[in-house]
Amino acid sequence: MCGITGWVAFSRDLSQQSAVVGAMTDTLDHRGPDARGLWLGTHAALGHRRLSIIDLEHGTQPMLTPEQGPDGLPRAVISYGGEIYNFRELREELALLGHRFTTRSDTEVALRGYLQWGADLVHRLNGMYSIAIWDTAREELLLVRDRLGVKPLFYYPTDDGVLFGSEPKAILANPLARARAGGEELCDALLFLRSPGRVPFRGMHEVKPGHLLRIGRDGIREERYWSLEARPHTDDLTTTIATVRDLLDDIVPRQMIADVPLVSLLSGGLDSSTVTALAARTRAAEGAQLSTFSVDFTGHTENFKADAVRPTPDGPYAREVARHVSSDHHMITLDRGRLLDPAVRKAVLGAWDLPFNFADLDVSLYLLFAAVREHATVALSGEGADEVFGGYLWFSDPGARAAETFPWLKLGAHRGLDPRSLFHPWFIDGIDLAEYEADLYRTALAEVPVLDGENAEERRTRELGHLTLTRWLPILLDKKDRMGMASGLEGRVPFCDHRLVEYVFNVPWEMKNFGGEEKALLRAAAADLLPESVLRRKKAAYPSIQDPAYDRALITGLATAADGEGGAPLAPFLDGDAVRRLTDKTAGGSLSEFERILVESTARMDDWLRTYQVELTGIKGVN
Structure with missing residues (x-):
C-alpha cells in the first residue's frame, strides 16, 4: 500500500520540476511513511510514498525497467499502490516467458507484466491497486484502477496533459490545479452516494473502478476493462454454498500475504467473524496466533439501547468469536472527548479531502485504525459482504424496492436523513438537486446488465444489487481507505475479490436468502466456522456513540455556522429555523443516527469549503 502521484505535460520540460513534484508527493507521506521516491523525465514526472508490505528491503519506487530504448531512457517507469494477490503466479508465468526479477515485490511483477502484455495486463490481476505506468517510447501514461475501486486514483486534466494522485491533496499541491465547486459539485457533496468518476472539486475526476486511462499527445482516452455481467446461474443450492466457501478459502489466505504484522478487525457480526475465523485457521496452520481488534465506547455495552439498525451491541459477540477462534483480542474503547477533539476531526477531514462523512463512525474508525497501527501494518475486514450477499434492508423493504431513486436515499429520508432539510429551498432549487439526483439514478439504472427471461421482481433485485455495488459500496471503501491510510494502515477486503463478486451477483435471490434469512448463503458457507449465536445474529451496523452530550456539541457547532x-x-444557504428545531430536540434528548449524520455532513461541508478555500462559482446567492 502506497501513495502515488505525478504530472504529464507535453509542452514543457518536467525534468526541472522536482520541487513541485516533490511537494505533490509529500502530501501523501501518511500513505507511505517508509520511503519517498521521484522520477523526472522530460514530459512525465512520477512520485511515490511507500508503505513497505512485501519485500521490505527492495521494491523502491518509482521503479524503472533495466531495459532501455534507443534514447537511453528506461523502457517504462511505474508508480504503484495496492496489492496484487496473485503476483506469485504471474511471476512464475513471466519467468517462463524469459523475464528476470531482481526483487520479490509485486511492483516488479506489474512492471514486467506491462512489458509482456501491455495494458492487457489488467485482465490478469487479482487485487486492489492504483497503477501509473509511463511508457517512454510511446510517450503515453497508463492509469489503472482495480475492478471494485478499493484503491483511489484521482486525475485533473490540464491544457497539455494531466495531474494525478492517490488523493486530491496531491493534485491541489500543483499550482495548475484550483479548488473550485459549482452547483453540480455541491450536489455530489449533498447526496449520500458516489457516482463513478465524479469528484466535488470542479475539473477533478476519479479513474472509475474497472477502468483505465491512456494519456498521450492526442488527449485522454478512457477504457472499461471490467464490469458486472448478467449470466444464468446453473448451480444448485448445495453447489452454490460450496463454491462460495471454496472461494473464501482461497481469498482470505491469499490476502494474508505480507512481510509485516497483519491483524483482523472483528465486530462480532457475520461478515468480520467469517473473515476472522478463516484467517485464524490460516495462522494456526502456520503455528501462529491471529490478533483481532474491536471498537467500543465508554459505557456503550452497559447502557446499550437497541434500535432498528443496531439490535444488539458488538462487544459480547466479538469476545465470543475471539474465544472461539483463539485470537489475541484487543478492545479499543473511545469516549466522547476523543470523538469531539478538534484536532482529530481536522485530521479526519484531511484524510477525506472531500465533504463526505459517516458522522461519528468516521472519527471512531480513524481512532480505531490509529490504535491498530501501533500493533500492525495490515488489517483484514468484512466490508463488501452486505453489498455482495444482499444484507441491507432495501433489498426487502417494499418502499425502498419501489423507490424511483437510490433506495438508501429513500430509507434515509424517512428517518431524518434528507440532505435538503437544513438548507433554504431556494438554494436546493438553485443547484437543481432533484433533477441531478434523478439523472444520476437514470444513468445508474441504464448500466445494469439484462438477463433474458428475468421477471420484474428478479430484474428489480438485480438492479438493487448493481446499484449497491456501484454507488453505495464505493463510499464505504473510500471511508476504509482514507481512515486507514491516514495512519499508514493497509485495509484488505476479502469480500471484494472480483471472482466472488461476479459469482454471487448472479445467484438468484431465493438462494441468497433461502429460508427467509438475511445473507443465508453466507451463513451456510460459514456454518462450521462460527458459534451458533454469531451465525444466527441479525445484522447490526458499525457501532455509533449513544450520548446526548455528543449531539448537543454537534448541533452547537452547526448553529454557530448557521448564524454566520x-x-x-x-451560512447564506442554511435554514436557521431547521437548525434550531434540531437544537431544541437535543435539549431534551438525542438525535437519531440519521439526524446526526445530517448534522455532521452539513458541518463537514462547511469545514471543507473553508479548509480547502473552495471557490464557489455559478451558485445563486454567491457573488
Whole structure:
C-alpha cells in the first residue's frame, strides 16, 4: 500500500520540476511513511510514498525497467499502490516467458507484466491497486484502477496533459490545479452516494473502478476493462454454498500475504467473524496466533439501547468469536472527548479531502485504525459482504424496492436523513438537486446488465444489487481507505475479490436468502466456522456513540455556522429555523443516527469549503 502521484505535460520540460513534484508527493507521506521516491523525465514526472508490505528491503519506487530504448531512457517507469494477490503466479508465468526479477515485490511483477502484455495486463490481476505506468517510447501514461475501486486514483486534466494522485491533496499541491465547486459539485457533496468518476472539486475526476486511462499527445482516452455481467446461474443450492466457501478459502489466505504484522478487525457480526475465523485457521496452520481488534465506547455495552439498525451491541459477540477462534483480542474503547477533539476531526477531514462523512463512525474508525497501527501494518475486514450477499434492508423493504431513486436515499429520508432539510429551498432549487439526483439514478439504472427471461421482481433485485455495488459500496471503501491510510494502515477486503463478486451477483435471490434469512448463503458457507449465536445474529451496523452530550456539541457547532459566525461559507444557504428545531430536540434528548449524520455532513461541508478555500462559482446567492 502506497501513495502515488505525478504530472504529464507535453509542452514543457518536467525534468526541472522536482520541487513541485516533490511537494505533490509529500502530501501523501501518511500513505507511505517508509520511503519517498521521484522520477523526472522530460514530459512525465512520477512520485511515490511507500508503505513497505512485501519485500521490505527492495521494491523502491518509482521503479524503472533495466531495459532501455534507443534514447537511453528506461523502457517504462511505474508508480504503484495496492496489492496484487496473485503476483506469485504471474511471476512464475513471466519467468517462463524469459523475464528476470531482481526483487520479490509485486511492483516488479506489474512492471514486467506491462512489458509482456501491455495494458492487457489488467485482465490478469487479482487485487486492489492504483497503477501509473509511463511508457517512454510511446510517450503515453497508463492509469489503472482495480475492478471494485478499493484503491483511489484521482486525475485533473490540464491544457497539455494531466495531474494525478492517490488523493486530491496531491493534485491541489500543483499550482495548475484550483479548488473550485459549482452547483453540480455541491450536489455530489449533498447526496449520500458516489457516482463513478465524479469528484466535488470542479475539473477533478476519479479513474472509475474497472477502468483505465491512456494519456498521450492526442488527449485522454478512457477504457472499461471490467464490469458486472448478467449470466444464468446453473448451480444448485448445495453447489452454490460450496463454491462460495471454496472461494473464501482461497481469498482470505491469499490476502494474508505480507512481510509485516497483519491483524483482523472483528465486530462480532457475520461478515468480520467469517473473515476472522478463516484467517485464524490460516495462522494456526502456520503455528501462529491471529490478533483481532474491536471498537467500543465508554459505557456503550452497559447502557446499550437497541434500535432498528443496531439490535444488539458488538462487544459480547466479538469476545465470543475471539474465544472461539483463539485470537489475541484487543478492545479499543473511545469516549466522547476523543470523538469531539478538534484536532482529530481536522485530521479526519484531511484524510477525506472531500465533504463526505459517516458522522461519528468516521472519527471512531480513524481512532480505531490509529490504535491498530501501533500493533500492525495490515488489517483484514468484512466490508463488501452486505453489498455482495444482499444484507441491507432495501433489498426487502417494499418502499425502498419501489423507490424511483437510490433506495438508501429513500430509507434515509424517512428517518431524518434528507440532505435538503437544513438548507433554504431556494438554494436546493438553485443547484437543481432533484433533477441531478434523478439523472444520476437514470444513468445508474441504464448500466445494469439484462438477463433474458428475468421477471420484474428478479430484474428489480438485480438492479438493487448493481446499484449497491456501484454507488453505495464505493463510499464505504473510500471511508476504509482514507481512515486507514491516514495512519499508514493497509485495509484488505476479502469480500471484494472480483471472482466472488461476479459469482454471487448472479445467484438468484431465493438462494441468497433461502429460508427467509438475511445473507443465508453466507451463513451456510460459514456454518462450521462460527458459534451458533454469531451465525444466527441479525445484522447490526458499525457501532455509533449513544450520548446526548455528543449531539448537543454537534448541533452547537452547526448553529454557530448557521448564524454566520466565523465567516461560515454555508451560512447564506442554511435554514436557521431547521437548525434550531434540531437544537431544541437535543435539549431534551438525542438525535437519531440519521439526524446526526445530517448534522455532521452539513458541518463537514462547511469545514471543507473553508479548509480547502473552495471557490464557489455559478451558485445563486454567491457573488
